[in-house]
Amino acid sequence: MDVRLIAGLILSPFLIVFVYAMWSELLRWKSEGRAQYGLTYSEETGTTHVTALEEEDAGFDPETFDPDIANEHWEDSGTPDSDDDTQTRGT
Template sequence: MEARTIALIFISPFVVAFIYAGIHEFLRYKSEGRTNYGLVYDEETGTTHVTGIAEDEEPYDPEDFDPSDYNDPEVGAGPEDRKT
């Protein structure tokens, strides 16, 4: 195969994903209007993700994060409950 063909094969999934995300965001914008995006903390899993946030909500501030507040569900499980 030619180098251009191989490069096109590797790049095409990223192009398709980018176009899909652009269309999805445009349709969301047309139906809901402008939105603010920010970092949101999920206390249940201890993870953060970027999502649209409401006007009255404050985004997650990493400076205020205290790792000792996170409740790890695996810590409380006994050895018989864990699967290896």
């Protein structure tokens, strides 16, 4: 097989995903207007993710995050991440 054909076959899935993302963002932009994306924090799961922010929302600032407060929240809720792993061992 030709090297260019192999390279095209390898790169085509990435191109398809990129074009799909561009198309869906264009449709969103036409219906909703310009969006500001930022990092948001979920206290329930303790994770962050990138999403479109509301106009009045400033987003999550990792510099102001205090991990001790988040750890206290997880310890109080009794998640399987705690020191007692009897729930995961099945005993």
